[in-house]
Amino acid sequence: MKVNILFNVHSLPVDYDQISKLYDCNKDKFFETVPIQLCEWFDANMAAPLGAVLDLLEDNLNDIVFENIRHGIKDILQRNGFLSHFGYPHQADGYGTTIQYKKMKPDDGRYFREYVTTQFLERNELPNMSNSLRKKMIEAMLELFVNAQIHSETKHIYTCGQYFPTRHTIAFCIADTGIGFKQKFKQRFDKNISAVDAILWAIKDRNTTKINISGGIGLALLSEFIQLNKGELQIVSDDGFYQYDCSGEKTEKLCKRFPGTVVNVLFRTDDRYNYSLASEDNETSLF
Amino acid sequence: MNPMTISVFNLVGDGFCVEAKDGDAVFNAISKTLSEDKLVEISFQNVEMLTSAFLNTAIGQLYKDFSEDKIRALVKVVNIEKADSALLRRVIETAKLYYKDPSWLEESARRIMEEN
Numbered sequence: 028m029k030v031n032i033l034f035n036v037h038s039l040p041v042d043y044d045q046i047s048k049l050y051d052c053n054k055d056k057f058f059e060t061v062p063i064q065l066c067e068w069f070d071a072n073m074a075a076p077l078g079a080v081l082d083l084l085e086d087n088l089n090d091i092v093f094e095n096i097r098h099g100i101k102d103i104l105q106r107n108g109f110l111s112h113f114g115y116p117h118q119a120d121g122y123g124t125t126i127q128y129k130k131m132k133p134d135d136g137r138y139f140r141e142y143v144t145t146q147f148l149e150r151n152e153l154p155n156m157s158n159s160l161r162k163k164m165i166e167a168m169l170e171l172f173v174n175a176q177i178h179s180e181t182k183h184i185y186t187c188g189q190y191f192p193t194r195h196t197i198a199f200c201i202a203d204t205g206i207g208f209k210q211k212f213k214q215r216f217d218k219n220i221s222a223v224d225a226i227l228w229a230i231k232d233r234n235t236t237k238i239n240i241s242g243g244i245g246l247a248l249l250s251e252f253i254q255l256n257k258g259e260l261q262i263v264s265d266d267g268f269y270q271y272d273c274s275g276e277k278t279e280k281l282c283k284r285f286p287g288t289v290v291n292v293l294f295r296t297d298d299r300y301n302y303s304l305a306s307e308d309n310e311t312s313l314f
Numbered sequence: 315m316n317p318m319t320i321s322v323f324n325l326v327g328d329g330f331c332v333e334a335k336d337g338d339a340v341f342n343a344i345s346k347t348l349s350e351d352k353l354v355e356i357s358f359q360n361v362e363m364l365t366s367a368f369l370n371t372a373i374g375q376l377y378k379d380f381s382e383d384k385i386r387a388l389v390k391v392v393n394i395e396k397a398d399s400a401l402l403r404r405v406i407e408t409a410k411l412y413y414k415d416p417s418w419l420e421e422s423a424r425r426i427m428e429e430n
Contacts, residue, residue, distance in 0.1 A: 136332060136333040136336075137328075140328070140330045140332060159397065162363070162397070165363060166363055166364070166365060169330070169332045169363060169365050170365050170366065170367065172332075173332060173333060173334060173365050173367040173368075174367070176333065176334075177334055177367060212423070215423075216420065216423040218423065218427060220426060220427055224426050224427075227426065228422070228423065228426045231422070232408075233408050233411065233412070234419065234422055235419065239378070239416075240370055240371065240374070240375055240378075241370055241374045241375075241377075241405075241408045241409040241411075241412035241413065242366070242367070242370050242374075242408070243408070244366040244370075244404060244405065244408055245365070245366050245367060248366060248401075248404075302397065303395075303396065303397055312386060313391055313399065313402060313403055313406060314382070314385050314386040314389055314406060
């Protein structure tokens, strides 16, 4: 039986490809065992896309078996609750650096609200961020959840993250197994474009695939916030990869298709920008 | 004439006004008062978090059914944080453009196909 090896998984295009390849190699299996090894390193936030594809494989009644997980990886994935979904006991997070892995239904909006509240508002271990930064971060996550809820047509939404105290960053990842940007564009405009172009189109302010209601602000807002925060935004959908950071935009066609969408965000927690003041609205009439 | 006050917090039942569908109750309440040509005050008191998706449904949609002049004359927003007000302004500007000419989205889609 061929063992699927995920080796040194960070949050790079090649790493999304590793996860997509794992799915691609096993997607036609039914009632089989799918053995997986996690070697060298695994970015905790990448548990979200991994959980998403493993769920698809489990839908075919395959048995996911983790073999020989490197100690450090096993430790973090037990502390963030990911491995609890695959037969391992949950471990308490003594370091207070995990952002828990969660799988929820798209209509679980209240549950997601509880999740961000407990993970980001009610935790003393997180750095002393300004209230305006914390609010911006949480609103960004809520926008991402609602985007997946409205557009993806997914069965479940998967989230996970990690706090890196020494790097002053929080990684947050949200994944789904829905139809993706490219297919959504095709559905709305009856035109085929590449996955990269579909992402580029969607992040432009006011572009939306919704009908009879305006929108298209959520991703543009997120992108503007990431620019001010000097963070990083990645979007993977189908075989499209998009990244925005302080060095600019980067796109890439991935080797394998991801069966859904992943949005991975890196927020800087040492950001001293005053978002309340900066976004003050001094004009009189809103309408 | 005293305006009717609509509490967003009360209609949603929560300080997190996030989901698009939660905006429907606010939209319906404002629509009813506008249909009766009554003044309405939308209060954001106790609202902690807002998303554009919620505001698109709650307020942006008004521009589908009512004229800009009518909305400007009859609707007032109170107790809103300044950062939230900036978000609402953006939602309103987007809605005005969208309902004025929804076909511009088709144009935008055509452009991305031509560019690449």
